[in-house]
Amino acid sequence: MSNRKKEGVALILSSLLMFYKKEFGKAFDLGINLGELNFLIDKSWRQDVSPSFYFKIGDDYFVLWVDFEKKEQREESNGRYLLQLAENEGNEDAPEIYATNDILFSCEEPEVIKVFLLNLIGCS
Template sequence: MSDFPFLHDKSWNDDDCPSFLFHCESRIKLGEYLVLWVNPVKKEARLNDFPRYIVRTAKNVGTDNLPEIVHDETTEVVFESESVEGLYRFLVPFQVLENMKPNN
């Protein structure tokens, strides 16, 4: 988490695995978010058949003041990997863009 401070924990205590929200206007469609889901290391401990790391598009069906970020039939998987190295390679461009924003 410290390597990518733009990731915001959106996990709920009843989620199967932790999830992290992020948004980058220049990389994704307006009003769209990305959610990183992190499954357990051991495949037998997972409650689904997804890879260790998966990033899906998501939408805010709430408001800016009370956001509710969800997946629906129009969202898609944009990244999946079993390796943390692959995840880092995927996230680094988002960090670079985040660092280029004014006020950073």
């Protein structure tokens, strides 16, 4: 594949991976590097209170919510990073991932959630 085609593919992939920016604005700062957590799949939707990402370990689904850095901008009182169990109401080909009410972990610091997630998926 030529360099030009590779750059085009990379641009398309990066725009798909940054769906949260379309829903919550280009200036929204996740505080985490998605390149380091490349197992996260963006499922952000403008009607949610913050960007969200899902991932799967075995048969289990999880949703990570990333709220605004400033607490006064948040609608919820949880930590900036909130990890919940989730269910797939779709199928493997067309997943429909919804968080349950089960909160697994919550914190404020980007490095803390990064380490927690990497340990959870077995990449410590």
